[in-house]
Every structure is written in C-alpha cells, then in structure tokens.
Amino acid sequence: MTEPNNQTPASESAEPKGFFGKLRSGLSKTRAQLATGLGNLILGEKEINEGALEDLEAALLMTDVGMETTQAIISDLTARAGRRELANMTALYEALNELLVKRLANVVKPLVIEPRQPEAMPKVVFFVGVNGVGKTTTIGKLAKRYKNKGLNVMLAAGDTFRAAAVEQLQAWGQREDVPVVAQAQGSDSASVAFDAVQSAQAKGVDVLLVDTAGRLQAKAQLMDELAKIQRVVKRLDPDAPHEVILVLDGGVGQNALSQVKLFNEAVPITGLVVTKLDGTAKAGVLFALASQSAELKDIPIYFIGVGEGIEDLRVFEPEPFVAALLQTTEAV
Numbered sequence: 637m638t639e640p641n642n643q644t645p646a647s648e649s650a651e652p653k654g655f656f657g658k659l660r661s662g663l664s665k666t667r668a669q670l671a672t673g674l675g676n677l678i679l680g681e682k683e684i685n686e687g688a689l690e691d692l693e694a695a696l697l698m699t700d701v702g703m704e705t706t707q708a709i710i711s712d713l714t715a716r717a718g719r720r721e722l723a724n725m726t727a728l729y730e731a732l733n734e735l736l737v738k739r740l741a742n743v744v745k746p747l748v749i750e751p752r753q754p755e756a757m758p759k760v761v762f763f764v765g766v767n768g769v770g771k772t773t774t775i776g777k778l779a780k781r782y783k784n785k786g787l788n789v790m791l792a793a794g795d796t797f798r799a800a801a802v803e804q805l806q807a808w809g810q811r812e813d814v815p816v817v818a819q820a821q822g823s824d825s826a827s828v829a830f831d832a833v834q835s836a837q838a839k840g841v842d843v844l845l846v847d848t849a850g851r852l853q854a855k856a857q858l859m860d861e862l863a864k865i866q867r868v869v870k871r872l873d874p875d876a877p878h879e880v881i882l883v884l885d886g887g888v889g890q891n892a893l894s895q896v897k898l899f900n901e902a903v904p905i906t907g908l909v910v911t912k913l914d915g916t917a918k919a920g921v922l923f924a925l926a927s928q929s930a931e932l933k934d935i936p937i938y939f940i941g942v943g944e945g946i947e948d949l950r951v952f953e954p955e956p957f958v959a960a961l962l963q964t965t966e967a968v
C-alpha cells in the first residue's frame with residue numbers, strides 16, 4: 637500500500653493554489669487581527685449573537701478599514717440579521733465577504749501597458765510617494781514584468797537627491813537588462829525626466845518608468861519639483877505623463893489617505909500601489925482608500941505588495957484579497 641501523497645500535487649491546479657497561499661500568508665497579520673472579531677463567525681450553524689457583530693465592528697476598525705465602511709457594513713449586516721435573512725453565522729460570514737468585495741469594486745482597473753502602436757509615443761509612467769514606501773523596488777519589479785511580456789522598457793532615475801537611489805535603480809536595470817537614464821546625484825530631476833522621454837521617443841520604447849524623490853520634510857519643494865517634472869515632460873508629449881502612480885506604505889494605515897490628498901494636489905494621481913501589506917495588520921486601509929472623498933475614491937489600486945519577492949507585487953483583485961483576509965483555514 638502506498639502512502640497518500642501530501643506533498644505538492646503535480647497537477648496544474650497546484651499553481652493557483654500556491655499563488656493564493658502566498659497572498660494569504662502575506663496578509664496573515666491583518667487576518668489574525670480580523671480573526672479576533674471573526675472568531676464567533678466561523679462556528680457555522682450557530683445562531684448569530686449580538687456580540688459577534690460588535691466584535692466584528694471593533695476588528696474592522698482595528699485593521700484601518702475606516703469608520704464609514706465599517707458602519708455601512710455593520711448596519712447592513714445588523715438589518716439583515718434583524719430581518720432574519722441570515723440564518724446562521726455561516727450566512728453572516730458569506731454576507732460579509734460579499735459586502736467587502738463590493739466595497740472595493742470602484743478601485744479595480746488594470747494598469748494597461750501595451751506594445752506601442754506605430755507613430756505612437758512611449759507610455760510615460762511616473763512613480764511618486766514618500767521616501768521608503770517602495771517606489772524604486774516597485775519600478776524594478778514592473779520592469780521585469782513588462783520585459784517578460786516582450787515590451788521595450790526604459791527606466792529614469794529621477795530621484796537625484798540620494799546617490800544610493802540612482803545606484804539602486806541602475807542595479808535593477810542591470811539585473812533585468814533594461815536601459816536606465818540617469819545623471820549625477822544632485823542634478824535636476826526634471827532634466828533627467830526630459831532626457832529620458834527624449835531618449836525613449838528616439839529608441840521606440842514602449843514604456844518609460846520614471847522614479848522620483850520623496851523627501852516629505854521639504855514638502856513645498858517636493859511638490860514644486862513634481863509639478864516641474866510634469867511640465868517639462870509635457871513639452872515633449874502633451875499627453876505625458878500617461879500615468880502618475882502614487883506608492884503608499886500600507887503600514888501607515890489611515891495616514892495613507894492624507895498622502896493621496898497631498899500628492900494629488902501636486903500632480904493628478906491616476907493609480908495607487910499599496911506596498912508592505914505583509915508587515916502590517918492594517919491592510920484594511922484598502923477599504924478606506926476606496927471610500928474616501930468623492931474626487932479621490934475612484935483612483936484605482938493597480939498593485940499590492942505582500943512581500944519583498946518579485947512575485948509578491950500583485951495585480952489587485954478584490955475577491956482573492958478578501959478571501960485571504962477572511963479565510964481562517966487553509967482550504968481554498
């Protein structure tokens with residue numbers, strides 16, 4: 637008799653499961669936080685008790701889901717439970733899952749980067765955000781992603797403030813065999829961006845990823861600098877930048893909202909990347925980002941970062957994200 641094989645199944649279905657498993661483990665801190673409120677919910681056939689909804693409310697707030705979303709969800713669940721539409725804890729859990737996914741619908745939009753049409757200009761993508769949030773590593777990971785798709789990628793080292801920043805981007809460029817336009821430390825970042833766009837146009841590049849500085853201590857200066865980079869690039873292509881992506885460190889929780897507001901005043905933000913969700917119990921901030929003030933709440937979340945590896949930068953999809961937050965057991 638052979639032993640049952642508990643190891644990695646050889647079938648193709650093993651891959652998506654592993655992919656989800658890594659997402660789930662990346663989000664384990666937030667899931668653990670939520671589980672303190674969900675503990676009662678996983679008891680299946682048990683009837684819904686009042687305490688469960690209160691625990692859930694507290695847990696949602698603890699993970700930085702935000703007041704508005706939390707109250708909307710709790711009042712919806714309370715009303716349904718009151719109408720006896722939710723037979724038991726399992727039904728409540730399913731309703732919660734559905735409500736959470738729905739709350740994220742407005743921030744789902746893929747970042748479309750395609751081969752350039754003949755006569756078209758390269759797509760210019762700015763990455764902005766506070767120091768240390770993950771701009772440069774996000775650019776490196778995306779350079780690999782798009783290169784692997786067969787696109788002609790170029791990088792611009794627009795964070796000229798720190799020498800290490802230029803070297804860090806150049807290292808990514810070398811590793812992925814992608815050209816990097818750079819100047820010496822301390823040079824004008826608008827001039828780097830201008831050179832890079834010119835070079836990208838001359839070389840028929842599909843996509844140019846532009847790194848920028850993030851010294852928030854010199855706030856006014858930083859905002860002026862970003863506005864200037866944008867102005868200068870428009871001289872070469874009035875439609876550029878085609879995307880301005882704000883990178884946020886998920887660990888700052890609700891603070892991310894004020895960063896969106898601030899940066900959006902300097903350059904209109906077209907999309908978000910939320911990194912470091914693996915290091916925090918505040919991954920609920922995605923819900924807060926999806927329900928902030930009218931002009932900001934529909935800014936798409938293009939990618940989330942759930943670890944340092946290249947595969948840990950993921951296209952944001954609400955269903956697996958919510959499933960990974962709620963599933964307290966391994967089963968998919």
Ligand SMILES: Nc1nc2c(ncn2[C@@H]2O[C@H](COP(=O)(O)OP(=O)(O)O)[C@@H](O)[C@H]2O)c(=O)[nH]1
Pocket residue numbers: 765766767768769770771772773774850883911912913914915940941942943944948
């Ligand atoms: N754990 C974790 N670390 C990340 C993630 N994204 C970026 N980092 C790390 O954050 C640090 C700062 O990143 P960097 O790209 O230099 O930030 P920048 O100053 O905005 O360019 C690096 O050590 C990255 O490896 C993530 O999703 N999870």
Ligand SMILES: [Mg+2]
Pocket residue numbers: 768771772773795801847
């Ligand atoms: Mg950097």
